[in-house]
Amino acid sequence: MNTKLLSMREAIERYVHDGHSVAIEGFTAFICFAAGHEIIRQRKHDLTLIRMTPDVIYDQMVAAGVARRLVFSYLGNPGVGSLNCIRRAIEQGIPAPLEIEEYSHFGMIGRYIAGAAHLPFYPLRSYAGSDMPAANSRIQFVQSPYDGETVAVVPPLNPDVAILHAQRADAAGNTQLWGLLGAQKEVAFAAHKVIVVVEEIVEEAVIRADPNRTIIPGLIVDAVVHEPFGAHPSYAQGYYDRDNAFYLEWDDISRDAERTAGWLDEWVYGVKDRAEYVQKLGAATRQRLKPGDAWSQPVNYGDYR
């Protein structure tokens, strides 16, 4: 059996190295906090962190000092306000200066697509009249060879490692995802190494019974990590809700560098792995975040023997 199952510790040790570019993607949903925390615990450094929305996970990783550079398109705490640790790094160089490379959402998506499809650039109708190209010389404009029209282009992005959370995969890494698909497929195909982290490991037959739901094929997956609740305080559709209370609380904690360090001590360095974090989180929190059921109708793919 072709198993790629690893523990989170093994997967990060094996595939994430100092100086690497790392994309932990997932648009509000499926953000693998478990992987981010393990990267902090292993004290990786000089990473280039890539995400459309750095979110609280990169705020924590920047505060912990693992990053040298940030590639992004929206630097906010979604629905709450600022990412205070990243702001401290950019505005005051605390704990260290942070280089930034900034795009719009469509620009980041286009970069992943170009990276995934082996194209030299991705054309999009954006950036005209904006100061963003002046702030980032990698955003360029070209003329269409067909009608001479000017369009913006962005370069391919091929992260050293992509880490993607999902509901389920088989041991070979065939991964099924439903809910907000974000740019999970695009960044997976763009990356040199892919770690998928899932709520459940299922038999290959489960995957084969519903192939339309397979977003990432095992073909491009290097490691599969089984990590229930691994996206908290982000969420996995149908498994647990976004912990909005924590996102609000983080706004308060992260305003102060010392309180941030205290939080990291308690919830990241102070636990040995995600299982311990989940246990520490407690049954009441897990219960609070449990959604009701909303099943889809089964579909008939047909049997053609």
Added chain:
Amino acid sequence: MNTQPVPFAASEMMIVAAARALAGARTVFVGVGLPNIACNLAQRTVAPHLELIYEAGVYGARPTRLPLSIGDPALVSGSLSAMSQADLFSFYLQGGRVEVGFLGGAQIDRFGNLNTTVISAYAKPKVRLPGSGGACEIAIHAQKLFYIMRLSRRAFVQQLDFVTSPGFLAGGDARERLSMPGGGPRLVITDKALFDFNTPDREMRLFSLHPGVALEDVLDNIGWPVKLAQTLTVTAPPTDAELRCIRQELDPAGLYRQ
């Protein structure tokens, strides 16, 4: 200064004005905060066929609770389609399927250009703001752009520190010369007044004061001598039905009405 007690909050006036402006609309690209609740109110009142589009990759959302973020799981359950963001940005937004886009930001100028990136210099910002997200593309592609933001001299400025998302740029036909598909800014909804861009050079123009707001109070909060419509109207206050829908159905906890 306003001594007349009003039975509604300024934020409720903004929500109601935004919802009414969506009358008859088919598709809206929903932003975080007030637009979220305004679009849901419109769907229940003046625009029953309105489909909500979220940049997270959702078309036709029917959220059963008011989402805190634009990536809430309640946007997916019961929606018409949940898709990759590549599909959303390529086919829905760039494909011209978005009728109205909502934006807001830290700074806006007289031509409806928007800054959500930095205060002061980009390389050494005094305040680092979130940046574009999808705003730059929404500004370029939505058929109509509605801005929703509180009126203040810090926000309505003579000169932006950074142009994140283009409005009418330097005015006149500047958008057309850059072949921008979308129609550009149409309406600015604030807590004190409403503005449009119905001027030959596409400059912002005050056309309606909210109930109980004095003209001076509006002019004092804008960093340039703003143009006035020939006749200023008074915005119709929220109706009991609109307020009931906001307070009892959409935002019972008062998250959006502080």
